[in-house]
Amino acid sequence: MRSKKIITERNLELSKQIDKRRIPEHIAIIMDGNGRWATKKGLPRSFGHNKGVSVLKEIIKAAKNLGCRVLTVYAFSTENWTRPAKEVDYLINLFGKVLRKEIDEIHKESIKIKFIGDLSPFPETLKLVLKSSESITQNNQNFILNVCVNYGGRQEIVKVAKEIALKSFTGEIKASEVNEELFNSELLTKGVKDPELLIRTSGEKRISNFLLWQLAYSEIYITDVLWPDFNEVEFLKAIIDYQSRNRRFGGIESLPNESFEDSYCS
Numbered sequence: 089m090r091s092k093k094i095i096t097e098r099n100l101e102l103s104k105q106i107d108k109r110r111i112p113e114h115i116a117i118i119m120d121g122n123g124r125w126a127t128k129k130g131l132p133r134s135f136g137h138n139k140g141v142s143v144l145k146e147i148i149k150a151a152k153n154l155g156c157r158v159l160t161v162y163a164f165s166t167e168n169w170t171r172p173a174k175e176v177d178y179l180i181n182l183f184g185k186v187l188r189k190e191i192d193e194i195h196k197e198s199i200k201i202k203f204i205g206d207l208s209p210f211p212e213t214l215k216l217v218l219k220s221s222e223s224i225t226q227n228n229q230n231f232i233l234n235v236c237v238n239y240g241g242r243q244e245i246v247k248v249a250k251e252i253a254l255k256s257f258t259g260e261i262k263a264s265e266v267n268e269e270l271f272n273s274e275l276l277t278k279g280v281k282d283p284e285l286l287i288r289t290s291g292e293k294r295i296s297n298f299l300l301w302q303l304a305y306s307e308i309y310i311t312d313v314l315w316p317d318f319n320e321v322e323f324l325k326a327i328i329d330y331q332s333r334n335r336r337f338g339g340i341e342s343l344p345n346e347s348f349e350d351s352y353c354s
């Protein structure tokens with residue numbers, strides 16, 4: 089009870105530091121550390137995955153309340169198939185179970201859910217649940233939740249290259265027409281702007297094959313907090329950190345009333 093009160097007070101304190109006009113529109117999250125969280129507590133890794141689901145629910149709510157429009161979360165990578173079959177099966181079952189339980193609430197909250205990745209290796213029953221969740225929520229306008237499952241950034245880029253090669257072969261497009269815009273239009277995230285912010289929990293300083301194209305200019309925030317311990321307070325800290333960054337996109341920070349000649353010697 090007392091710790092809940094402290095968290096709420098900290099939330100309020102952090103919320104005041106946030107510039108509501110500069111909330112990232114699209115946030116991507118590598119939700120890492122479920123296994124380590126459980127192992128540290130002497131529990132099976134599955135407990136970490138379960139706790140991770142409730143954290144995701146809290147962060148969706150927090151992102152939505154802040155005015156963020158899109159959340160893209162990494163739930164299962166193309167490399168995660170190398171884990172023991174028992175863990176892979178557990179995760180696949182968990183996706184279906186959580187979705188069946190939460191879909192009404194997701195729809196009520198006007199969230200449009202999309203699954204990004206190659207769904208073909210998943211069991212038919214799971215594919216049905218994923219596809220029906222997408223179609224139930226397809227016209228929702230408040231918020232987009234992209235869940236990356238069996239997703240790999242390199243595989244996505246290869247897939248786009250294949251589509252473009254095919255269109256060029258059939259004469260639908262000319263090679264000279266291949267540009268970033270066309271490439272974007274073939275991505276699994278088409279229609280959604282690139283994430284301004286990438287959050288990775290549990291300290292690993294790598295991208296692990298996530299959104300390789302889309303993260304080209306995203307700000308990266310890495311926290312040592314394990315995903316099951318992540319919460320609204322930690323999320324607000326990430327936004328505050330993001331807002332302190334100087335996003336130059338290869339340019340230079342403009343100084344008022346100073347020309348190029350004033351600031352550089354010849």
Ligand code: IPE
Pocket residue numbers: 119120121122123124125163164165168179290
């Ligand atoms: C992230 O947590 C969830 C998935 C990759 C599915 P991990 O399961 O990778 O947890 P750690 O990194 O082993 O602690």
Ligand code: IPE
Pocket residue numbers: 118119120121162163164165167168292294296
């Ligand atoms: C990245 O986490 C994938 C997901 C969060 C789904 P991993 O735990 O699989 O990444 P590595 O193995 O640390 O690179």
Ligand code: MG
Pocket residue numbers: 120121122
């Ligand atoms: Mg991990």
